[in-house]
Every structure is written in structure tokens, then in C-alpha cells.
Amino acid sequence: MHYDSFVDRTPAGALMKQTPVTFTLTAPEAKVATLLVSKADGGMQAVVMHRHNGQWTATIMPDSEGLWYYAFRVETNTGQVTYGTVAGGFGGSGQVYRDPDAAPWYQLTVVDRFETVPDWYKNARIYHIFVDRFNNGNPDGHINHPKPNSFLYGQLSDDPYYVKDGQGEVVRWDFYGGNLAGITAKLDWLQSLGFTALYLSPIFEAASNHHYDTADYYRIDPMLGTLADFKALVSGLHRRGMHLILDGVFNHVGRDSRYFNAFGHYEDRGAAQDPASPYAAWFTFKHWPDDYKSWWGVKDLPAIKKESASFHEFIAGGEDSVIGYWTGLGVDGWRLDVVDELADDFLREIRSLLDHYPNRVLIGEVWEDASHKIAYDKRRPYLQGHELQGAMNYPQRQLMLDYVNGAISPGTFARQLLTLKENYPPEVFAYNFTSISTHDTQRVLTALGEDRTKLAQMVTLWASLPGNLVQFYGDEAGLNGDVDPLNRKYYPWDQVDDEIFKWYQAAWAKRDDPLFSGNAGLTVIFDGEGLGILRYLKDEAVLVGFNATDRTVELNPQACDLHLVPEKWRDLIQTMTISAHSSVTQLLPKMTK
Incomplete structure (x- = not known):
């Protein structure tokens, strides 16, 4: 039984509300598989998954923005299990839990609109x-x-x-x-x-x-x-x-400010000088004028009322x-x-x-x-x-x-x-x-x-x-x-x-280099000691290998799990020898078609 949120959810990543999203669970041993979906503010739904050659799929369309969470309930010949993510709630490959209450659920970020920047x-x-x-x-x-x-x-x-x-x-x-x-x-x-x-x-x-x-x-x-x-x-x-x-x-201002004016350095009637100050409603006094709410208890920083x-x-x-x-x-x-x-x-x-x-x-x-x-x-x-x-x-x-x-x-x-x-x-x-x-x-x-x-x-x-x-x-x-x-x-x-x-x-x-721009693709490969950061565009890619150990290591693609790497780049990655606490850059051959 296996599910990896990085590759088995389409589309991957955060999505806009009203966007169909499909989940694929590999579970040839399952008799019945159900997608469990819950929104952060409550309410859960169970969606029956459909089987095809040992894989189970279900599609939903989140109708509102917010955080949604999901896991899988699976019936096998040996009983019912829950497939969830690992402790900490991280994405990627999950695991089977016999106790459904012990299973952390995956996060699905659903937004009203995708943020853009200038x-x-x-x-x-x-x-x-x-x-x-x-x-x-x-x-x-x-x-x-x-x-x-x-x-x-x-x-x-x-x-x-x-x-x-x-x-x-x-x-x-x-x-x-x-x-x-x-x-x-x-x-x-x-x-x-x-x-x-x-x-x-x-x-x-x-x-x-x-x-x-x-x-x-x-x-x-x-x-x-x-x-x-x-x-x-x-x-x-x-x-x-x-x-x-x-x-x-x-969130806060200075104690020595025209708004609070604890020391009378400003002509304005600050909140610490006059309870009728136009600024008095900004602050919370436990005992006027010397006991007031401040940022993390720092008296120099009177806190502004959130509301x-x-x-x-x-x-x-x-x-x-x-x-x-x-x-x-x-x-x-x-x-x-x-x-x-x-x-x-x-x-x-x-x-x-x-x-x-x-x-x-x-x-x-x-x-x-x-x-x-x-x-x-x-x-x-x-x-x-x-x-x-x-x-x-x-x-x-x-x-x-x-x-x-x-x-x-x-x-x-x-x-x-x-x-x-x-x-x-x-x-x-x-x-x-x-x-x-x-x-x-x-x-x-x-x-x-x-x-x-x-x-x-x-x-x-x-x-x-x-x-x-x-x-x-x-x-x-x-x-x-x-x-x-x-x-x-x-x-x-x-x-x-x-x-x-x-x-x-x-x-x-x-x-x-456009390969290191924000819009370049990103994935990661690794073995026991080596780490590779793969950045790629349509027809070119670069792999930067890192070694954080005290000895020379080899980052060998044959020893790495490459399922997160786009298929067209997998056979082009060569073994890298990386000295202790250093990095090596490998430019992959450019695609010609």
C-alpha cells in the first residue's frame, strides 16, 4: 500500500477552490478504499474510491477556501487500516496505521485565488x-x-x-x-x-x-x-x-511616542497622560497610567488593541x-x-x-x-x-x-x-x-x-x-x-x-541563470549521505549536489529514488563525487526535442 502526495495527487500543490483534484492510492490488497476528507473548521466526508489495476482513485472539488485534510480508509482481508502521512504532518510518502486515531492526515491548501507578485x-x-x-x-x-x-x-x-x-x-x-x-x-x-x-x-x-x-x-x-x-x-x-x-x-508603538507619551516629550495628549486622549482607545490599561498591555511584556512597547x-x-x-x-x-x-x-x-x-x-x-x-x-x-x-x-x-x-x-x-x-x-x-x-x-x-x-x-x-x-x-x-x-x-x-x-x-x-x-529563477522546476534526489537539488526548464536542467558530512561521498543516481524527477531527466543524471562540506554542479545535456 502506497501513496505519495508529491506525485499521487493531481494537480499537485495548493489549488484554487472549485478545482477538481484526483487522489491515487496504490493498494492491490484492498477490498474497499475510501477517501476521507475534512475541512479544518469541521465536517467530514467519505468518498468511495474506484479500482483500476491495483490503484484506487477518487476526485473531489473543494468548494471553499481554507485548509482541507485527507487520509484513506482501506478494507483488507486482515481488517481495516488507515493510510495517513508521517508524524509531523509532512507531505510525501505516508504509512499504514492500525489505529485510525493515530493517523496524521495530509494537508490540502485551497485558496480563493492564487497570490501573484509584481x-x-x-x-x-x-x-x-x-x-x-x-x-x-x-x-x-x-x-x-x-x-x-x-x-x-x-x-x-x-x-x-x-x-x-x-x-x-x-x-x-x-x-x-x-x-x-x-x-x-x-x-x-x-x-x-x-x-x-x-x-x-x-x-x-x-x-x-x-x-x-x-x-x-x-x-x-x-x-x-x-x-x-x-x-x-x-x-x-x-x-x-x-x-x-x-x-x-x-502591533505596538513606543512608550515614548506622541500616541502613548509616557514621559511628556510630545505636545499631544498621549494615552498615558489623559484617559480622554484621542489615542486612549488604542491601548489596554490594567491600571492607568502605569500598568498596560505591552508586546511580550516589554514595557517600552505598549501594544495596540487588535480590534x-x-x-x-x-x-x-x-x-x-x-x-x-x-x-x-x-x-x-x-x-x-x-x-x-x-x-x-x-x-x-x-x-x-x-x-x-x-x-x-x-x-x-x-x-x-x-x-x-x-x-x-x-x-x-x-x-x-x-x-x-x-x-x-x-x-x-x-x-x-x-x-x-x-x-x-x-x-x-x-x-x-x-x-x-x-x-x-x-x-x-x-x-x-x-x-x-x-x-x-x-x-x-x-x-x-x-x-x-x-x-x-x-x-x-x-x-x-x-x-x-x-x-x-x-x-x-x-x-x-x-x-x-x-x-x-x-x-x-x-x-x-x-x-x-x-x-x-x-x-x-x-x-x-534562468535555471535558478523562481519559475524553474524543483525537485530533490538523495541517498544516505548525498543531496541533489535539481532545477529545470523545458529543455535544460542542472543538478547541484551537496555533502554535509566530514568525508567524501558519491551521489549515485542508481542508489537514489528518482520517482520525483521528471522522467526525461532521470537517465541523464551522472554520479557525482562530492568532497566533505562542499557542493558540485552538474549541467545535464540539453534536450533537443
Whole structure:
């Protein structure tokens, strides 16, 4: 008895509602086979399957979007069994369960419409900048408008360090002096490296260096520059055919903001100053004014009520709203911080507003598989066609790290990667927002134990898989660092690691080859130790082999299960000898007919 969701369901992957989908179970020993189908919000149906030469088929047409789940009930001469997927709910080959309650069911993603992304975002190479830590564009190097009760580093090479009180709260924010003008000054350099878009950490006025504690959504932080500096950056990007993605932080604001105004630094009557403030309804006070709901208990970040209609209107209510204003000034896309904390109706409002502007994109910070994310006991319909166009691809990042670090086998890597492909709408998977370091993680070199050989392999794997490359500033220069604040060092302009830089350049250049574009086909082959990533178009294909072990291995197609490989390519794959912690590329012979 056998079923593999990657090949035995037609069409494969996510599908639109009202699309017929056929399931084929191989079970010559079965007397009766039944397809069990259940929608995530309840209700189950049993569909009798039809037999033909030992295979059983059934076709259904899901009538509504959402997550559907399925398994097979099979009657044999020895009794009734259930065929479901493996533990963890991953796609691919499943197994027989005697106890039906023990059988995990397969996921079927059904959407209202397939998400699409603008042409500029397809195969975009995106450079992620933590603005204070990148470059100071002032010719004399002076720092714009230093903040009170903060400190500036004596040397740009100093490691970041937080000054905290006994409760662990930062009491002196630290700054290096990077600014928007510094980014504009580097646009030619960034374009020469092949980058087509920038993603900036928050740039609106705030008390901290990270600016996730927004103080004024309509003002550029004075340390980062002026509105004129912002417009110059946008103009410089668009003149070069490049694009800009901003970080939208709409779950919380700063304690030191015009909306909360705990310290009275703003003329506005903030919620912490006056219970009748126009902003008071945005917040939840347990005891006014000093006990309030905040993001994960961080008192510096008062949380916005999820259901606050006035806040939703303020952020996404039209062309004069926060998103409308900045998008009207040329912002090409938004990455939504902690999107799990935002209500679905708010997300739809944001998406609806952005849809009024041509060629914009909306990305969400989701750390798990975004197709079935549950947040606050509610399944989130992020990818159903009306909310996000993509998510931060943390699951794929973790898979790559686990494989290169030897924590998972090639087979586990293959199953979990192809499960993401199966669960996500096609363009979401093809062009997902894929970083190997971010401001919220260890830098990749540190995550790999400072092993440079592993880093070279990791960077090649990153470029070989689908997903837009999102390059965290400084990784290419050799920066390391544990989590915040050590992952937020200043760019080492005078101490770039040339060897590491060349590895990244090769990875970026790989994306010039259409075989590594988002719309190229993907499958995976593997044996006990070797892993092969096959990318293919109509008449050409390339296989990139990887070895995460400490010894040389052979990736022999005769020892691999090739059932996931399109038949026309199977006989063309040759044995690859791969050194320890390295990769080998094999271009398959081009099809002539």
C-alpha cells in the first residue's frame, strides 16, 4: 500500500477552490478504499474510491477556501487500516496505521485565488539594511541629531552593547550614526552587486536604535535623516530601476511616542497622560497610567488593541493614512512586523489599500509554515488570496541550517522542503522572502559555528533553492554575531573578508541563470549521505549536489529514488563525487526535442 502526495495527487500543490483534484492510492490488497476528507473548521466526508489495476482513485472539488485534510480508509482481508502521512504532518510518502486515531492526515491548501507578485519582485535580489549600522552619508562623518540619554560608539568597529537596568530594560540606547544619505551614497555599489531592491529596518521617529518603538509614523527619525533624504533615496532607487520595501510596525508603538507619551516629550495628549486622549482607545490599561498591555511584556512597547478600528483607519484608511502616505511617496512594498499579532480584518484592510497602488507587495513576518499558522488559537488565512503575498521564509532557512550543520538527513531535508512547496501557492513558494540571517537571528556564520567551509556550502544551497535572496547587510563582508545586539554590528567597510565576499558574489550571480529563477522546476534526489537539488526548464536542467558530512561521498543516481524527477531527466543524471562540506554542479545535456 502506497501513496505519495508529491506525485499521487493531481494537480499537485495548493489549488484554487472549485478545482477538481484526483487522489491515487496504490493498494492491490484492498477490498474497499475510501477517501476521507475534512475541512479544518469541521465536517467530514467519505468518498468511495474506484479500482483500476491495483490503484484506487477518487476526485473531489473543494468548494471553499481554507485548509482541507485527507487520509484513506482501506478494507483488507486482515481488517481495516488507515493510510495517513508521517508524524509531523509532512507531505510525501505516508504509512499504514492500525489505529485510525493515530493517523496524521495530509494537508490540502485551497485558496480563493492564487497570490501573484509584481514583476519587479519576481527573482528580486533584496538587500536588508539595519539603517543605523550601515553607512553614514555625511561627508564630515557627523551624526545627525544625537538623542538625549544615549551613547555613541568611540569606534565603528566596537561591538554593540546594551546598558540595562536591574529589570533588564535598556536605559541608554546606543548608536553608530548610519543614515538614509549613507544608503543613497551606496546605491551604485549595491546595484553593481546585482541587488534590485532594498528592505530597510524601521525609519520612523523612535527612541531606540532599532526603531520598532515608533514615536511618530509620519516623521523620519532625525538621526536617520529628513523627508528630503528619504525622497532622495526613493528617487535614486527608482532612477536605477530598483525598489524599496519598508518595515511596517503596527502591533505596538513606543512608550515614548506622541500616541502613548509616557514621559511628556510630545505636545499631544498621549494615552498615558489623559484617559480622554484621542489615542486612549488604542491601548489596554490594567491600571492607568502605569500598568498596560505591552508586546511580550516589554514595557517600552505598549501594544495596540487588535480590534481598534480607529487605529486601523489611521494606518490603512486611505491615501492620507500611514501606509497611504508613504506608499504615495514611492514605497514599493511593506514587510509587516509580528503579523501574527494583527487581526485578519486589519490585514485585509492593509492589502486592500495597497491593491489600489500598482505593483506593490505585502510580506509578513511569519516564523512557521504560513499556510497553516495558528496564532492565539486561531488559524490564520495568510495565503488565501486577500492578505499576504509572501512571508519571511524562516522554515526554509532553518532547513538549510539544519542540513548544513548535519542535524537532519538529506531525506528529511527533501521531505520538509517539498512539503513547503506543496503547501504554498506557487508564486509564494517561488518568490518567498528568503534570508539566511536577519536582525532577529544569529548571523549565519555564527549559526554555523564559525565554520567557513559550512558557510560556503550554505550560501550555495541558499542560491540553488527557490525564494528571493534577501541579503542581510554585512554577512557578505564576514560579520558574525549572536542574537541581538551582536547581530547588529556596523558594516566593516575597511575590513571586508574578501574570500567570504566572493562566495556571496557567486551566489548572487547564480541567480542570473534562468535555471535558478523562481519559475524553474524543483525537485530533490538523495541517498544516505548525498543531496541533489535539481532545477529545470523545458529543455535544460542542472543538478547541484551537496555533502554535509566530514568525508567524501558519491551521489549515485542508481542508489537514489528518482520517482520525483521528471522522467526525461532521470537517465541523464551522472554520479557525482562530492568532497566533505562542499557542493558540485552538474549541467545535464540539453534536450533537443
